[in-house]
Amino acid sequence: MNFIDYQDGRPIYEQIAENFKLQIYKGILQAGDQMPSVRSLAMELSTNPNTVQKAYTELERQGFIYTVKGRGNFVKDNASMMDNKKEEIITAVVELFHEAQDIGISVNELIIEIKKKIEPIDD
Amino acid sequence: MNFIDYQDGRPIYEQIAENFKLQIYKGILQAGDQMPSVRSLAMELSTNPNTVQKAYTELERQGFIYTVKGRGNFVKDNASMMDNKKEEIITAVVELFHEAQDIGISVNELIIEIKKKIEPIDD
Amino acid sequence: MNFIDYQDGRPIYEQIAENFKLQIYKGILQAGDQMPSVRSLAMELSTNPNTVQKAYTELERQGFIYTVKGRGNFVKDNASMMDNKKEEIITAVVELFHEAQDIGISVNELIIEIKKKIEPIDD
Amino acid sequence: MNFIDYQDGRPIYEQIAENFKLQIYKGILQAGDQMPSVRSLAMELSTNPNTVQKAYTELERQGFIYTVKGRGNFVKDNASMMDNKKEEIITAVVELFHEAQDIGISVNELIIEIKKKIEPIDD
């Protein structure tokens, strides 16, 4: 399974990191699980090990994984990760709404149209 | 007034373009208004004329302004620009909600919290 | 009547020249007719006399008008002008067809589709 | 092979872009093919890397190529590109015919003369 989209403008390392974040959020990868090794993932994705390494470094910096020298990379146990993501989404939406208000678009009007598009797939 | 943020990761020309888009959306700049000249704006922002030029080229490409050689750049008369922006915001919010659903966050729950933050400043 | 389109990318002097060429082709301006004076036309178009002058110079260079010092500019008597224009159009179309052939588009196919669009307004 | 024509009024970056578009249309460059690097092409054409860069940016904007940072530029897979070009040519020819009608030239007459010039090289 190669999820890299070269047509996507974003750098490859970012796509790799993003992919793992999603897997962690969705619970596919859980606390303590071992990440694929840098070399094996690089092979699997037909990309440069440096690129995978950069993705892992980024994930570690953002608190998603931790490294044990000589053993590998592991998913962190972070109970608040979900809340962080939730907060992140809320902040983003609120900012978009503010932006709309700034240029004179009614927020209520927006919500109505958004609901129309969301409901069919709501949980 | 210098709105360039060198800390911002985005290129300077993009920040300049963005800034003018906002001014147009907000109505500060209206159809037919003349934009500052490439050179004068470059001076004011202490940046290079080419950088301003690139921002203007981008704005023209996106249909916000038009150019008359030897005269200057002017704001375009584009009635549908507001609708475009609205559609853009709706799409962005819907995508964020989908993202939330993907990782198991209830959209209804999100909306409640968003409303709490929006209401105080709602129109 | 101001036919200048500032949104048009082309320089103003070119638009002015173009406009007069069309009037001559259509017979609205005929051989010997006097052109509007540089100053009066500049006033009428709210543009710079230099710009009008440049348009007239261009028209003279291309053989459409001639200048009598102190009297004004006049439309030339050029019987072959029509043929020139016709030849010009033919050359342009032939070149477009060659371009199509170069990239493997059937010319016959093109002609069929063009006729569909032309016929409703054919003479 | 240097296809730049300094006599041509059009800017160099436009000539470069045009040239690649033709190569893509003709199938010389196919989906996924790598473009020459900005620097190498600049050397080959004895021009400035920025000029090549501008051409590539333009090509990307128009949907002909995509960029992977640190890897290079690649030809996009766009099946509908041919149809676009065809439509473009048809529109241009139709406009020329309208122009002819405007000044009283018979379109049928034109077609006859065009066919005379086209047939010898028709497919």
Next chain:
DNA sequence: GTGGTCTAGACCACT
């Protein structure tokens, strides 16, 4: 080595 951005400075077309 690859593309992306920016600066500095020049020349040209247009008004």
Next chain:
DNA sequence: GTGGTCTAGACCACG
């Protein structure tokens, strides 16, 4: 004075 293009050279992000 206005924008459009080009050159030269630099620095950064990415792989």
